Amino acid sequence: MTILNSSPPAPRYHGDQAAAPGLLDFAVNIRHERPPAWLTQRLAARLVDLARYPGGDDERHARDAVAARHGRTREEVVLLAGAAEGFALLPNLGPTRAAIIAPSFTEPDTVLAAAGVPVCHVVLRPPFRLAGARPPDEADLVVVGNPTNPTAVLHSRDEILALRRPGRILVVDEAFADAVPGEPESLAGDSLGDVLVLRSLTKTWSLAGLRVGYVLGSPDVLARLTARRAHWPVGTLQLTAIAACCAPRAVAAAAAEAARLTQLRTQMVAGLRSVGVDVVEGRAPFVLFRVPDGELMRTRLRDKGIAVRRCDTFVGLEGDYLRAAVRAEWPLLVEAIAGELASGATR
Known part of the structure; x- marks a missing residue:
């Protein structure tokens, strides 16, 4: 089902605004901490x-x-x-x-x-x-x-x-x-x-x-x-x-990395679902998921040193949606979410 909506756009917001120094960054969809050495050498x-x-x-x-x-x-x-x-x-x-x-x-x-x-x-x-x-x-x-x-x-x-x-x-x-x-x-x-x-x-x-x-x-x-x-x-x-x-x-290196990310994403989605998180089916190097009281969950995760992307700034999404980049550290995110859900703090 689709709905036509002529509401004004939300204020400009991007994931980097959530990724403060020292946080484990699931908010920004950058694949690596830095460019590969061959690329920085070419630029240098x-x-x-x-x-x-x-x-x-x-x-x-x-x-x-x-x-x-x-x-x-x-x-x-x-x-x-x-x-x-x-x-x-x-x-x-x-x-x-x-x-x-x-x-x-x-x-x-x-x-x-x-x-x-x-x-x-x-x-x-x-x-x-x-x-x-x-x-x-x-x-x-x-x-x-x-x-x-x-x-x-x-x-x-x-x-x-x-x-x-x-x-x-x-x-x-x-x-x-x-x-x-x-x-x-x-x-x-x-x-x-x-x-x-x-x-x-x-x-x-x-x-x-x-x-x-x-x-x-x-x-x-x-x-x-x-x-x-x-x-x-x-x-x-x-x-x-x-x-x-x-x-x-x-291009070949990017294709190999895409295959690696796809496997990692499958593991991350399975981990989130194993603790009761509602995950949207997708193929990108990030995951959209829904939890009760997403804003409180995001705040609690931040208190634990983890940054995720809020999604209430996207037209058509409510505050219980969050987005997380696919990262090898996904077990830490799943563990933190599971702890909050088990405590009932987001309800």
Whole structure:
């Protein structure tokens, strides 16, 4: 069942606001504590070039690497200072009404509303599946995540493509697609004139402090998207990181890591369910779950040195939902939750 909701977006909030120093961080979906050594070495080698403006050769090399990674042409690639920049550029498309499939990443809400674009939410109810969802016909911009943050639900390609309409641009947020082995439902390799696919490299390669990503789409739509973009929007280190992380060896390493995370996620979900936690079925490198009085649970976990992501800031979710990144330390999280549930402190 879906519900149309025209309520304003929640205040801007991201998981890093919960991840204070010293806490075991399940709130932020970064795979590792730091980038791999080969990547930091590659970036360090470019520090001597920072006196010069980013060069065209670096940009072409990075765009070619992205294009080769997805079987697209260079002209179908725009490099971004993080996938979030792609959302910030959406008002350039001149939408008259936007529809956002919710619950989902809140940044599109924020930037579209700030630009004066009317926004409605197509709110999915548990188990948060897309089948039957119908944005208003007059919505000429639709945004959907796949897999969706925070629900972790992976929608099928057919369900995503069913959202297309003449005169509409469909934006698919695939920030976590490379965490699903084989990327089975991705549209990144499809040259569709009315579909934009946003990708992030931040999570996979632990580059939150650098901001790297890209958008794939038809050249004419990309030209509209970037028409009022600042000059030199992506710096030398960002260009270097994009090229490196889209190279074949890096893609293979990311695929191996996705397989490892999937096994770890299965164990984590089983652990949570074993202590009575209601877990949403999903495929992303994080887990959405529900407990009685989630806000109190989150506070108690914090007191025990564990940070999880609150979810009442997502349209369509209430305070009893929490999100936790998939981490090898998941037994500590499960033990802490079990202790609180057993004490009855969250009831």
